[in-house]
Amino acid sequence: MAASSDSPIAVQGLQDAVYGSIRSSILSGSLPPGSRLNQGSLAARFGVSRVPVREAMSRLQAEGLVVLRPRRGFTVSYLTVDEIIEVFELRMVVEEHATAVATWRRTQADIGAVAEILAKMEGLDRTDPGLLGNWADHNREFHARLIASAGRSKLSEVALQLGDMVEPYIRLRSTRSAGIDLGNNEHRAIFEAFASGDADKAGRMARLHCDSVLKRLLKETASSGSEKTGQFAK
């Protein structure tokens, strides 16, 4: 299953189903930045007309995940390196705050839930060829669950949205499993402070984590081009 934690159960209609599916494909990297999104092909793929497809894309457009050029259709957003840095700077600020608030308001159940996700991440099968993808899925879940402990719906929305903006780049660029240990350590550090109730420290750790992820991403980016797969593009 690809990254998804926002459409828990029921789908609102065709539009919503298409939205979720395209969104997952973008986040997972199977629809890489720059891909052209052919409305007809997508409609055919989902067995619907182009109308719900366009509505789904309009939503993604507002989220910043796709871009529309008049008469040329939608393409998956392509962030420049500067924009990626920008988003990470924002994440540092927002996640520091969110993590601190979460640490303030967390319940025992929250601690348990986050601990469980963390344990799953640390216990992943290192030989599984889908290791990176699995880890990335859990990673998203970890951050979402942690921030959700703050009990602030809007805060969660914004934080998640910021994370999703750069998710494709993280997935596409990290082909080595070296980052996993580092990531686990940083998560563990955040969690300890979170569990022990040290809001200040938890926030600081979260900020550091963002910074660390950004640094690794930039290093990876410097040494690898971007191949465009485009499984959906006609």
Added chain:
Amino acid sequence: MAASSDSPIAVQGLQDAVYGSIRSSILSGSLPPGSRLNQGSLAARFGVSRVPVREAMSRLQAEGLVVLRPRRGFTVSYLTVDEIIEVFELRMVVEEHATAVATWRRTQADIGAVAEILAKMEGLDRTDPGLLGNWADHNREFHARLIASAGRSKLSEVALQLGDMVEPYIRLRSTRSAGIDLGNNEHRAIFEAFASGDADKAGRMARLHCDSVLKRLLKETASSGSEKTGQFAK
């Protein structure tokens, strides 16, 4: 002209025009929270079919300005008091950061532009019946221009979006012009720090300003019900 700074020149199509128009109506309060948005009426009002209307609404949905309930259509989002507080908390964090960065990176041209807006706000005709609306328009411009000085597109987007989420409430709830002097003073304080290059202070002032606006909003809210005009709703 109602609040708008994101669609500078050309419109991308009917969808985009409708989007901008509905958005302005929501932000200005002429389409108050809770209003039902009848697709047919809106389409007729703009002289287009329902298709571009639905696409526009899908974008607004992703922005959080409207809500969709299956088979029941779109309504203008209604934030609870708690959610409003949430958004303001986020704004405090984001605007503090944005203002600090803006103070760091601002040019002489930025200072001039912000000063000009500030002067306009302070010089508004106090007897104009549209005073509150005019002030609110300039207020949005002030914050947008200030933050734009940071030269960070994504940061601007997020900050603006957060501001827009609560804009309708500020406009609808502030019927007294008492807040104008207070607002002007706070803006002046932010500007002084901004112009003098004291990033830390500018950030702190921005945070205080958010807090102050929230406090006034909550006070107003406590003492007034919300009448629903709904000029668009059929």
Added chain:
DNA sequence: CTTTCAGATATTGAATACAATATTCGTAGT
């Protein structure tokens, strides 16, 4: 006078249809 229910009407969500524009492909000219 209020509540319940059935039929009439309105509204939504999605498919299909169609005009306008972009893109592609083949041809001709250098």
Added chain:
DNA sequence: ACTACGAATATTGTATTCAATATCTGAAAG
């Protein structure tokens, strides 16, 4: 070969149509 151009094709943006569902209206029962 390579480029310039123009017809053929594909794609987009929007309107129209249609089935499914929600809402409204008003009469009948309590």
